[in-house]
Amino acid sequence: MKWLFLLLLIANLLFYGYSQFAEPTAAPDWRSREVNADKIKLISAEAPEPGKPGVDSAATATEPKPADAKPAEPTPAEAPAPLAAQDAANSCMVWKGLPERDLLRAKSKLKALKLANAPAEQLISDGPTKFWVYIPPRNTLAEAQRKGDELKGLKIDDYYVVNDGGKWQNAISLGIFSTREAADRRLESLRTVGVKSAVVRERGDGVHSATLSLSGISSEQKEKLQALAAEFKGTTLDDSRCSR
Known part of the structure; x- marks a missing residue:
């Protein structure tokens, strides 16, 4: 039995000596196995406070509206006017060079056309005396x-x-x-x-010619106006920009 005891004693001494003089094994570097470590953010497990968006707030914000939701109807001010009404409202002409002696007759004939608006009259003198x-x-x-x-x-x-x-x-x-x-x-x-x-x-003390501004003219009335102006020699009838 002595030889077994000596054998174990020698083995222990050898193991102790090896552990004292052998180089220690380097600890593994776990950081080398991390990927994009700077982009990792810790999220608290606590429930979000009322009024603050939680983790699912982005998904909730992009959640589509129900399919049966109706678009907002335009207000009456946004509704476009009928095309015919727009044409009449934007059709204007100016009749120039009406002699004073023919003004009453011209205005009488204009009444027969039943224009949407009464003519605006501008009286013009001959200028210098x-x-x-x-x-x-x-x-x-x-x-x-x-x-x-x-x-x-x-x-x-x-x-x-x-x-x-x-x-x-x-x-x-x-x-x-x-x-x-x-x-x-x-x-x-x-x-x-x-x-x-x-x-x-x-x-130099009176009015000798007149200009009539006409608005609200339909296409049919425009043709009749042109025929009427031809009856008054020396006058001109031209398209004009409508005042707002």
């Missing part, structure tokens, strides 16, 4: 026409009888001049051939 050679108004239109026949007998054809219903109704116009000298020369030539009733006056 002019000088009018004329025969004062006769009592009746027939008298004025007889006076015109007398002028024709004197070979004076450049005149017209005023018939606009205004203050100069039944007067006989013999010319409008830009200077007093030219008007006086005309007056002298008339007296030379026997016209004694003609006189000269300044003509």
